[in-house]
Amino acid sequence: MERTRRATRTVSRTLGALGAVLLVGSIAYVGTGYTTTGIDGDGMRPAYGTGDRVLLERTGAGAVRRGDVVLHRSPGRHGELAVLQRVVGVGGDRVAQRPEGPVTVNGEPLAEPYVLGGAPSSGTALAYDVVVPEGRLFLLGDNRGNSLDSRHFLEDRSGTVAEHAVLARVAKDRSVLCLTGLAALLGLALVLGAIVAEIAGRAKHPARRHPAP
Structure with missing residues (x-):
């Protein structure tokens, strides 16, 4: 017993x-491995807008891929605040766009169903044709008519940001x-x-x- x-x-x-x-x-x-952030701005509408709270997974440099939505903080931009934007190009990619035309990556039009209104060039006449340096990322907001993204910093290393400036990315899975x-x-x-x-x-x-x- x-x-x-x-x-x-x-x-x-x-x-x-x-x-x-x-x-x-x-x-x-x-x-x-995870964190959350609140959205203050409409640069990523319609997916994420002011007041939304987003679940993020922390990730290291080199793990970011095209299509990822990342939170980054880049010196000299956005008042040193962390910003949520989408990765369109990675090191070695050629990213281009003509006014009223689609974004192209390595010569291929990019399908962007996430863009507000379905028009990648909506609200802007910006044109660019850049090659993304290795170790850097070309980022755009989904609300192209109201996003202070890589298109507005083309004179600074083609508007790209360093991979190590990424703090986390939106958790997909x-x-x-x-x-x-x-x-x-x-x-x-x-x-x-x-x-x-x-x-x-x-x-x-x-x-x-x-x-x-």
Whole structure:
């Protein structure tokens, strides 16, 4: 009987320790890998507008791809504030546009269903033809008629920003985050179960008191 009780307690404490690892690890992963930001401006409408809150995943230089929406802070631009914009070109790409024409990347018209009104050149007559330097990014806002993006800084390294200026990118796939949340819930359940089992065990089998000599 005593051996069974000890074995049950050992299993309970082991599961509790596993639960603690799952819970703490999940919280640490989310805390270090993800963040959120509020949008103050309409440069990325219609996808993101003033007052929206966006989930971001932290990413390192070299991990950013065309089409990613990134939060970046570039010295000398936007009053040193972090800005949300879309990556159109990466190192080595030739990005060009004529007034009233589509954006082209390496000579191919870019499909941009995310652009406000469906017109990439809406509200602007800016024309450009640049080659993105290695280690840098060409960024545009989805609301082309109201976005202070790479087109407005062409005299500064073709309007591009350094990859290391990217702070995070909008999380596209939230499945990992959902799985992490489930792992945290499982961990919490295991920890609570272990605590309840420990309390129940002590209530059922109180510690023996030895008489004083």
